[in-house]
Amino acid sequence: VDGLEVDSEGAGSRDGAGAYRGRRLSALPTIYDVAAKAGVSIATVSRVLNDQEAIRPLTRDRVLKAVRELSYVPDGAAKGLSRGHKHVVGLMFANTPADDDLSSEEELNLLFTDSVIRGAEWSANRLGYSLLLSGIPAGADRLRAVRALSAKVDGLILLDRVVAESQVSSLTKRCPVVLLAGSGRCADALTVRADNEGGMRAVAEHLVNEHGRRRAWFVAAYPDSPDSAIRAAAFCSAMADLGGDCDAADVLSADWTASGAARVLQQRLTAGGELPAAIACANDQMAIGAVHALTAASVRVPEDVAVIGFDDIQVARYLTPPLTTVRQPSRELGASAVDSLVGAVRGRALTPHAAGVAHHPAYARRPVDVVLPTQLVIRNSCGCPTPREAI
Amino acid sequence: VDGLEVDSEGAGSRDGAGAYRGRRLSALPTIYDVAAKAGVSIATVSRVLNDQEAIRPLTRDRVLKAVRELSYVPDGAAKGLSRGHKHVVGLMFANTPADDDLSSEEELNLLFTDSVIRGAEWSANRLGYSLLLSGIPAGADRLRAVRALSAKVDGLILLDRVVAESQVSSLTKRCPVVLLAGSGRCADALTVRADNEGGMRAVAEHLVNEHGRRRAWFVAAYPDSPDSAIRAAAFCSAMADLGGDCDAADVLSADWTASGAARVLQQRLTAGGELPAAIACANDQMAIGAVHALTAASVRVPEDVAVIGFDDIQVARYLTPPLTTVRQPSRELGASAVDSLVGAVRGRALTPHAAGVAHHPAYARRPVDVVLPTQLVIRNSCGCPTPREAI
DNA sequence: TTGTACGCGTTATCAG
DNA sequence: CTGATAACGCGTACAA
Numbered sequence: 125v126d127g128l129e130v131d132s133e134g135a136g137s138r139d140g141a142g143a144y145r146g147r148r149l150s151a152l153p154t155i156y157d158v159a160a161k162a163g164v165s166i167a168t169v170s171r172v173l174n175d176q177e178a179i180r181p182l183t184r185d186r187v188l189k190a191v192r193e194l195s196y197v198p199d200g201a202a203k204g205l206s207r208g209h210k211h212v213v214g215l216m217f218a219n220t221p222a223d224d225d226l227s228s229e230e231e232l233n234l235l236f237t238d239s240v241i242r243g244a245e246w247s248a249n250r251l252g253y254s255l256l257l258s259g260i261p262a263g264a265d266r267l268r269a270v271r272a273l274s275a276k277v278d279g280l281i282l283l284d285r286v287v288a289e290s291q292v293s294s295l296t297k298r299c300p301v302v303l304l305a306g307s308g309r310c311a312d313a314l315t316v317r318a319d320n321e322g323g324m325r326a327v328a329e330h331l332v333n334e335h336g337r338r339r340a341w342f343v344a345a346y347p348d349s350p351d352s353a354i355r356a357a358a359f360c361s362a363m364a365d366l367g368g369d370c371d372a373a374d375v376l377s378a379d380w381t382a383s384g385a386a387r388v389l390q391q392r393l394t395a396g397g398e399l400p401a402a403i404a405c406a407n408d409q410m411a412i413g414a415v416h417a418l419t420a421a422s423v424r425v426p427e428d429v430a431v432i433g434f435d436d437i438q439v440a441r442y443l444t445p446p447l448t449t450v451r452q453p454s455r456e457l458g459a460s461a462v463d464s465l466v467g468a469v470r471g472r473a474l475t476p477h478a479a480g481v482a483h484h485p486a487y488a489r490r491p492v493d494v495v496l497p498t499q500l501v502i503r504n505s506c507g508c509p510t511p512r513e514a515i
Numbered sequence: 516v517d518g519l520e521v522d523s524e525g526a527g528s529r530d531g532a533g534a535y536r537g538r539r540l541s542a543l544p545t546i547y548d549v550a551a552k553a554g555v556s557i558a559t560v561s562r563v564l565n566d567q568e569a570i571r572p573l574t575r576d577r578v579l580k581a582v583r584e585l586s587y588v589p590d591g592a593a594k595g596l597s598r599g600h601k602h603v604v605g606l607m608f609a610n611t612p613a614d615d616d617l618s619s620e621e622e623l624n625l626l627f628t629d630s631v632i633r634g635a636e637w638s639a640n641r642l643g644y645s646l647l648l649s650g651i652p653a654g655a656d657r658l659r660a661v662r663a664l665s666a667k668v669d670g671l672i673l674l675d676r677v678v679a680e681s682q683v684s685s686l687t688k689r690c691p692v693v694l695l696a697g698s699g700r701c702a703d704a705l706t707v708r709a710d711n712e713g714g715m716r717a718v719a720e721h722l723v724n725e726h727g728r729r730r731a732w733f734v735a736a737y738p739d740s741p742d743s744a745i746r747a748a749a750f751c752s753a754m755a756d757l758g759g760d761c762d763a764a765d766v767l768s769a770d771w772t773a774s775g776a777a778r779v780l781q782q783r784l785t786a787g788g789e790l791p792a793a794i795a796c797a798n799d800q801m802a803i804g805a806v807h808a809l810t811a812a813s814v815r816v817p818e819d820v821a822v823i824g825f826d827d828i829q830v831a832r833y834l835t836p837p838l839t840t841v842r843q844p845s846r847e848l849g850a851s852a853v854d855s856l857v858g859a860v861r862g863r864a865l866t867p868h869a870a871g872v873a874h875h876p877a878y879a880r881r882p883v884d885v886v887l888p889t890q891l892v893i894r895n896s897c898g899c900p901t902p903r904e905a906i
Numbered sequence: 907t908t909g910t911a912c913g914c915g916t917t918a919t920c921a922g
Numbered sequence: 923c924t925g926a927t928a929a930c931g932c933g934t935a936c937a938a
Contacts, residue, residue: 152689154931165909170933180907195685200667201595202931205914210592212647212667226637226846238629245648246617254667255648256603257636276591276603276645294586298543382829412833438773439830442803455617545915556925561917571923593915596930909938919928 153194162190173198213465214256214277215244215458216270216286220379221262235437236407236454237283240304243458244281251466253278260286267291274298279465281458282306282313285349289313300468304461307350308493314468316461316494320351321358323450323498327404327432328362330448330500335507337401337430338363340370343389343410345380352380352406355434359404374400378410385413386420393421399429402506408433408440408449415443415505426507436501446503446510453496460494544585552581564589604856605647605668606635606849607661607677611770612653626828627798627845628674631695634849635672642857644669651677658682665689670856672849673697673704676740680704691859695852698741699884705859707852707885711742712749714841714889718795718823719753721839721891726898728792728821729759734780734801736771743771743797746825750795765791769801776804777811784812790820793897799824799831799840806834806896817898827892837894837901844887851885 159166164187171177172187190196204210217237241257248255256277260269266287274280279300287295293312295301301313308315331337342359345352356375363370376392378384385405393399403418405411411433415425425431425445433440436451504510550557555574563570563578581587595601608628632648639646647668651660657678665671670691678686684703686692692704699706722728733750736743747766754761767783769775776796784790794809796802802824806816816822816836824831827842895901 155933156931166932167909167934168907171908174933176934178907183907195662195689197662197666197689199596199931201592201601202914203666203933204592205590205596205916205930206932206934208914223633224637226634226850238632241629241632241648242614242650243617245650246615249650249652254664257632257646257648259633259636259640261640271586271588273645275588275594298586298588382833412830416833439803439833442807442830442834444833444835459617547915557916558918558925558927559923562924565917569923574923590915593930594917596914596932597916597918599917599930907938910936912933912935914932916930917928918930920926922923922925 152199153196155196155198157194158187158190158196161194162186209278209469210276211252212254212256212277213244213248213279213281213462213469214258214273215241215281215283215461216258216260216273217283218266218286219259219262220381222379222381223259224261235409236435239454240283240458240461243455243460244462245458246455247459247462248466251462253462253466255462267294270295271298279469281461281465284351285346288348289350300465300472302461302465302468304457305349305351307354308495314464314492314494316457316464316496317351318452318457318496319498320354323434323452323500324355324358324404325362326498326500327450328359328366328368330502330506331402331404331430331432332363332366332368335402335430337507338368339398339400340368340402340404341374341376341392341400342370343376343378343385343403343405343414345378345406345410347377355406370400370404378413380407380409382409382413382416385410386417387413389414389417390421393417393423399423402430402432404432404434406434408435408437408447411447411449411505412443415445415447426505430506432506440501441503443505445505448503448506448508449501451499451501453498456496460496464494543590544587546587546589548585549578549581549587552585553577600669600860601667602643603645603647603668604635604639604670604672604853604860605649605664606632606672606674606852607649607651607664608674609657609677610650610653611772613770613772614650615652626800627826630845631674631849631852634846634851635853636849637846638850638853639857642853644853644857646853658685661686662689670860672852672856675742676737679739680741691856691863693852693856693859695848696740696742698745699886705855705883705885707848707855707887708742709843709848709887710889711745714825714843714891715746715749715795716753717889717891718841719750719757719759721893721897722793722795722821722823723754723757723759726793726821728898729754729757730789730791731759731761731793731795732765732767732783732791733761734767734769734776734794734796734805736769736797736801738768746797761791761795769804771798771800773800773804773807776801777808778804780805780808781812784808784814790814793821793823795823795825797825799826799828799838802838802840802896803834806836806838817896821897823897831892832894834896836896839894839897839899840892842890842892844889847887851887855885 155166155169158169169187172184245255258273260266281302281304284305289310292301296312303313303315305317306315308317342356344356360370376388378388403414411431414431418425423429433447433449436449440447440449502508546557546560549560560578563575636646649664651657672693672695675696680701683692687703694704694706696708697706699708733747735747751761767779769779794805802822805822809816814820824838824840827840831838831840893899
């Protein structure tokens with residue numbers, strides 16, 4: 125169906141000098157107002173503001189004066205539409221049920237996620253991008269939520285268990301995606317993660333070699349969380365290598381929260397059976413919950429049972445006993461995720477032809493799996509004396 | 516009238532059936548692609564997606580099928596430009612110097628701000644808005660940063676000391692503004708805050724009436740922080756009313772962090788002079804730092820000095836001793852700020868004529884100063900035995 | 907050096 | 923019930 129006709133009415137083009145047109149949606153000054161006030165065309169205003177090319181100093185000053193007087197700020201949406209990208213990146217995370225209940229006294233999934241958010245914001249800010257935040261309610265259709273947010277951003281960071289890694293390829297077509305705390309085995313997206321394996325191996329070695337504690341439990345979180353799953357597997361396997369003992373039956377499953385961990389541990393304790401010599405946890409909050417449950421059951425930490433966490437949240441050092449844990453650089457993870465993402469966004473922007481994207485040098489050369497180091501921080505909850513410098 | 520033929524060069528205007536035009540900035544499907552695939556006009560597609568008016572079921576299904584097959588998502592920027600608002604609200608907060616140093620071992624301003632962020636995100640999400648986050652580096656021009664962000668949002672939430680309240684009127688012209696943790700005395704913007712006065716009065720009453728502790732110090736934060744200033748003033752004045760003693764010289768000034776508070780307190784302690792019977796702090800982190808500094812100086816808490824915090828961060832109960840503190844509903848503050856802001860945004864959207872905004876009923880009837888209750892949570896650091904339910 | 911005329915992808919207003 | 927098309931505000935080839 126071609127050969128359609130276009131009316132000669134001038135098809136809605138603007139009258140050059142900024143004489144004004146129909147309904148305005150907002151009362152804010154536009155580039156037309158600035159142009160009119162400065163007695164120039166909008167093109168000149170645009171050029172001054174994006175300091176391109178050569179502009180006569182006098183003209184430039186006139187424009188800047190008008191900008192100042194109107195306190196004009198170019199609209200972000202219009203800019204995004206016109207330039208093809210919005211200078212916004214999105215960060216999505218999955219809420220636990222407790223997170224969704226505003227009045228809940230339960231603590232949040234907080235802390236790690238929050239540090240990531242801070243790091244991501246910091247880096248985005250530095251690169252001239254803004255960070256759009258989106259938590260996904262516990263019961264919601266996550267893929268749907270991600271797709272919805274993709275409309276507002278140039279790229280997405282997906283935290284931990286937001287989507288199954290098998291589903292990301294459908295998203296990558298839409299915009300660059302960084303998996304933060306992913307398995308590192310997803311070919312369709314960039315990955316940024318901490319060295320979970322190294323961290324858990326260090327824990328196992330410390331427990332077995334320094335303290336001779338061979339029987340251990342592990343407190344994990346959601347099964348669909350790569351971070352939790354990998355930590356559990358790495359710990360069990362390292363313990364096995366060292367002649368220790370932590371098999372599938374010794375892995376408890378909680379929800380990242382202190383109260384959740386306290387609950388499952390209490391159940392296990394009242395069920396009877398032999399106490400382990402150590403309990404490793406997939407994050408610090410659950411270690412706190414574990415200590416709490418043990419103490420309530422009159423089990424001494426670390427004398428009877430050693431407890432080790434993961435994250436090194438800022439209060440770990442102030443707990444009783446001070447918590448031995450694996451430090452992971454949460455803010456750097458967030459920052460690094462944004463760096464990688466922005467790199468990918470820019471790489472993609474260079475190649476309008478979608479087919480060539482994956483092979484564009486600027487894109488291909490970028491690392492696709494960033495692994496940041498972890499470090500065992502020894503305090504008292506493993507049985508060691510707390511070193512001065514770890515306080 | 517008509518008669519111009521559209522040739523293959525396509526002088527720019529759209530030919531009805533979605534045959535395609537010049538450079539495309541992104542490879543994503545547009546509403547034209549959907550329309551073409553479904554054999555309808557873009558208007559029909561738009562109507563189906565925004566389910567307006569009546570549409571023939573058959574047509575609707577054809578459109579939805581095309582949408583699904585192309586996995587089409589309407590672009591946010593275009594939508595924002597066309598509808599006049601973006602469905603995005605911004606939340607801005609001022610970083611401390613430590614926040615800006617990624618590699619710093621110092622803890623962040625964290626926790627309270629993070630809870631606010633979570634609450635804001637939660638509420639925004641619920642209302643169909645997205646939350647744009649922006650931390651302002653310590654040395655930066657805050658007003659400038661705020662203006663820059665205003666380009667990308669429909670409304671702004673400004674936390675604590677982001678801008679002086681005298682400067683907000685210039686921002687309010689641009690978009691609705693909510694001052695979160697403001698003084699409540701700013702006529703130019705909505706305010707959402709906690710009942711600082713009530714909380715500090717409860718602290719003073721508890722110290723004096725229950726424990727007979729009359730001589731007190733107060734650990735404050737930045738002078739330009741309304742929250743800190745108000746808490747300090749309220750505490751001093753309540754102490755005076757009760758026959759206690761905490762005057763200007765007894766107010767130490769730190770930076771919201773534990774290490775900062777520990778530092779200033781240590782200085783004061785080594786300077787000699789008489790110890791107070793109690794130390795109240797403007798937030799929990801500083802209370803933690805205070806306990807730390809006192810303990811390091813062999814002063815017992817709570818036997819020698821009682822320490823009380825503010826916020827009730829989630830680890831307060833796990834500290835040694837468990838921290839007595841004033842709970843403020845941080846997430847609710849964030850959520851409430853978004854609620855108010857979205858209300859204002861919608862109110863303003865109803866009245867395109869800027870002059871009428873302030874008097875529009877939907878806008879005028881909205882509360883302009885929301886105050887959320889605080890509550891004294893008694894644990895052990897004030898000298899009380901920790902009640903079971905506060906653990 | 908500056909101005910004109912599109913185009914970006916939507917929504918909304920009219921005609922039919 | 924559906925289609926054509928004018929905005930929305932900005933960037934930018936192309937002309938002047």
